[in-house]
Amino acid sequence: SAVISQKPSRDICQRGTSLTIQCQVDSQVTMMFWYRQQPGQSLTLIATANQGSEATYESGFVIDKFPISRPNLTFSTLTVSNMSPEDSSIYLCSVAARLWDTEAFFGQGTRLTVV
Amino acid sequence: ELKVEQNPLFLSMQEGKNYTIYCNYSTTSDRLYWYRQDPGKSLESLFVLLSNGAVKQEGRLMASLDTKARLSTLHITAAVHDLSATYFCAGIIQGAQKLVFGQGTRLTINP
Numbered sequence: 001s002a003v004i005s006q007k008p009s010r011d012i013c014q015r016g017t018s019l020t021i022q023c024q025v026d027s028q029v030t031m032m033f034w035y036r037q038q039p040g041q042s043l044t045l046i047a048t049a050n051q052g053s054e055a056t057y058e059s060g061f062v063i064d065k066f067p068i069s070r071p072n073l074t075f076s077t078l079t080v081s082n083m084s085p086e087d088s089s090i091y092l093c094s095v096a097a098r099l100w101d102t103e104a105f106f107g108q109g110t111r112l113t114v115v
Numbered sequence: 116e117l118k119v120e121q122n123p124l125f126l127s128m129q130e131g132k133n134y135t136i137y138c139n140y141s142t143t144s145d146r147l148y149w150y151r152q153d154p155g156k157s158l159e160s161l162f163v164l165l166s167n168g169a170v171k172q173e174g175r176l177m178a179s180l181d182t183k184a185r186l187s188t189l190h191i192t193a194a195v196h197d198l199s200a201t202y203f204c205a206g207i208i209q210g211a212q213k214l215v216f217g218q219g220t221r222l223t224i225n226p
Contacts (some may be wrong), residue, residue: 001160020165031212033213033214036218041204041218041219042216042217042218042219043216044157044216044221045214048212048213058213084163092157092158098212102163103160103163104160104214105149105160106150106157106158107157108156108157109156109157111155112162
C-alpha cells in the first residue's frame with residue numbers, strides 16, 4: 001500500500017485568502033485525486049490530478065477556484081482560492097496504481113475552517 | 116451516471132448482534148469498494164470486490180457483491196464497540212477511472 005503524507009493536517013484561514021494543500025506519496029502512482037468532504041457528508045471528487053497537464057475537474061468545480069498541480073508521479077497540490085466559510089471542509093488526497101482492479105488509498109486529510 | 120446509495124444511513128446496535136449494511140448502485144459497476152472512516156480520520160480501505168459473487172471476510176466483517184442485482188452488502192457479525200465508525204461503499208464505471216461514493220453509514224455499537 002502507498003504511504004501518503006498530506007500537509008497541513010488542519011488550518012484556520014481568513015475569508016478571501018488562499019490555502020495550498022500538499023500531497024506526497026512514497027512511490028510513483030498513476031492516479032491522484034482530490035476530494036472534498038463537507039461536515040457529516042460523503043466524499044465528492046473535485047478533480048483528477050494529471051501529471052504534466054491540466055487537471056480534470058468534475059462538474060461544479062473550476063480551475064480558478066481549485067487550481068491543482070502535479071509536477072511528477074509522487075506529488076500534487078490543491079489550492080483553495082479566495083476562500084469563504086462554505087469552503088470549510090476536509091480535503092483528501094487519494095492515489096491509486098489503477099482503479100479498475102486495485103484499491104485507492106487516502107491521505108490523512110486537511111481539515112479547513114474558514115472564518 | 117453512476118449513483119451509489121447506502122442504507123441505512125445511521126445504525127445503532129448492541130454488541131454481540133449481527134447486522135447488514137446495503138449498497139445499491141444504479142448502473143454497471145463490476146467493482147465495489149468498502150471503506151471505513153473513524154471520526155476525524157481518513158478513509159481506510161476494507162475490501163475490494165472485483166467480480167460477481169465475490170465474497171471477502173476480515174474478522175467480523177464480510178462483504179459480498181451481486182452485480183446482477185447491483186447490490187453489495189457489508190455484514191457485521193457479533194458486533195464489538197471497536198467497529199463503531201462510518202462505512203462507505205464506492206463504485207466505479209469502467210473507463211471513467213473515478214470512484215463514486217455512497218452517502219456513508221454511521222454505525223454506533225453500544226456496550
